[in-house]
Amino acid sequence: MIKRNNKSKENNPFYDPTLKSRHRSSKRFKKFTLTSLIFSIAFLVFFLYDIISKGTPAFEQAYVSVPVTYNEKTIKNTRKAIDRKYLRVVSRAWLREIPRQVKEDPSLMGKTVNKWALADDQVDQYLKGHYYKLKRKDRALIDDMKAHGAVELKFNTIFFTNGDSKIPEFAGLNSAIIGSIFTLIITMLFAFPIGVMTAIYLEEFADDNKFTQTIEVNINNLAAIPSILFGLLGLAIFINLFGLPRSSPLVGGLTLALMTLPIIIVSSRAALRAVPDSIRQAGYGLGLTKIEVTRDHVLPLAFPGILTGSIIGLAQAMGETAPLIIIGMIAFIPDAPSTVTQAATVMPAQLFTWAGMPERMYIEKTAAGIMVLLTVLISLNALAIYLRKKFEVKW
């Protein structure tokens, strides 16, 4: 900071008495703006801290080492495969898997092996220090097993490999991720070409009259409509009128495409407008036709902007929940869809469902899901910035 020594009037031709209060008010303003920035950052930090602290435990899952008996009887009635005292600490879902384990490894037949079994969700929560519903007996058993090293927290691959489940410890984000991917592919497949072509027509070919101005105003308004209305639109047109399968990525993608279209059109138009007119003038001056000028000279220059706008639109669509709820993608979907016409769910919808489940474990799964969603969104935005920088033509 430069010290201002404007104090003396003598031999200082630059002395200006009004400067003191002007500098002061300038400093005040700077403090205001800095304070606002600090507030925003504080909220962001608080939010991130909350999510991360709630979600990180979900990436570890409790496993217990128990002896498992594999024989004809236990395969039919898996509850018999382990000792009674373990029944409440081992996950039911894991027990269901026993026949498949034998199928994969027939040498297990007739043996009793110590296996790392997925622990029940209450055990997991107990170990993580959260609210639990374990009986004292079971708690004592777990503590004992822990002392003997028979209890471990391993990395939670189930979160990424499994679909939704009513059994908390067995629930994962996989089917929602696949559903999101399918939905977004459909969205982009429809929204991108239609949006860009519309923008090109409006910007390069259409005359500037009342009609096109009305269209422009309407497109801008469409971008601001509450997204749930698009859900109703999708319900009415795609499901009722066209009879497409409800809750499928196809319908979800088409609905989101309608929603993303205005955004793509607006950002593509801006990108096209940003191309200096001198390029077009040069093209016309050489005796080129409109299509030659637009396709070969204007579009390549506008492309980074169009791409950025589209990726941002895509990122926004990825986080949309309301319209998809209306068209039914909120159902319980344990398996990932294999085609676009099968019932599916998307990540935000899955998180909405989990947030409403009673079991304690779902809280950390929801938070972990939010972290995954945020990571994807940030990556998409980073991709947008990278692609923009890569394709930007230097002037």
Add this chain to the structure above:
Amino acid sequence: MSNKNSIKIDVNELNLWYGEHHALHNITVPLYENKITALIGPSGCGKSTFLRCLNRMNDLISSVKIDGSVVIDKKNIYDKDVDEVSVRKRVGMVFQQPNPFPKSIYDNVSYAPLKHGQVKKGKDCNELVERSLVDAGLWDEVKDKLNEPGTSLSGGQQQRLCIARTIAVKPEIILMDEPTSALDPISTEKIEALMLELKKKYSIITVTHNMQQAARVADYTAFFHLGKLIEYDETEVIFVNPSNKKTEDYITGRFG
């Protein structure tokens, strides 16, 4: 004025309106072949508008209405059966701001001729590119970097690239809209020397804010004021013995 020159563009009673505003009033002027004609005048006098009438670039603006004739090779280019795109192939244009396409130097020059079907890709095209760059006085500086983007050149080089691009299409007439206003004095001088060379093969019409430039390079000078053509004569006459007082006031700086 000597009449042994042949007329390349014969403009007769040309009027232009931007919507309601009458921008050009009854312009009649013969523009001669293989000569440089300069259009001078204060800002807003219509000289750029007039220039753009000569290759129908004003057609791109929807509010423009044009009356009168611009005859090139005995055909009025504003006749209904004349395609404006074909006019622009014969009447090329160089703009005030150098505006090379964001492509390589080679592509900048070759794009339009390929599209017009004047050359095929390969040896013919390479020869055309080289010849155009030689004629524009740029070949030596770029012959080793034809694949670099056109925008990597300096301002003066970019403008010469635009000139090369324009002459690659083999026009007969080149229109220049203040081609050196955005350049430094040395680049300006290079372009002026280039214009003197080019006039051997082409007819050049140039708009310039800089009277001294018109004095240096032009054979004929036309003085415009408020959309009217005030005086048109050999440059030497305009700058030593102008007939019209308005012309003299402008040239001597007594305007306004």
Add this chain to the structure above:
Amino acid sequence: MLKPYEENINKIKSEVYEIGQSVIQSNKIALSALKENDMSMMKDISLSISKISDKSNEIDNLIVKTLALYSPEAKDLRLMVAYLKITNEVVRVAANARLFSKQFKKSFTNDLNKKDILEYTIPLLKSANEALILAVEMTKIDDEATLEQHYHKVCVEEDKTDDLYAMVSKNLLKLMTKKQELSKDYFEIMSSLRRLEKVADRAASIANLLLFAEVGGELEQS
């Protein structure tokens, strides 16, 4: 520098050199006539003042055109202005040279003391022409040092003509007092010789202007 501009400058220089040369040539013929003491040789002098005047106008208009079209600055501007003044000087030099040869031929009758007159006239004409030759030569020189040398030499020749003219007028006055009936003729001879002194003055003026063009400074009447 644009080609037409450069061509104009070279044309101006060479045209001035040409008209200077035509005066120098006629002076050389006069000099040989004096040396042979054969005044009839003087009729070989074909110095046409009107032609030189026309050429001078042509050069002046070319200078005006070049000033209008090419806005010369610095050395080029000084050059244009210098040559504009030099054309006048050359026309005056030509007039003076012509008058000298005409008057001298007419007045150089056998009654006069031809030996004495020629004794001074020949060196006077020689010096005057030498000054002119050096001055005109300067149009082709670029080197500053050489130009200064030439200028000094011109000044030397001009001084010589001043001295020579002073001496010859003294002697002619003496001859006039001796034979008063011939004083008119001697007077005519004296005024024709005065023309030669003027030629040298003009040559010095031309040299001064050419030095100003190359070296700079301010215009001065020399």
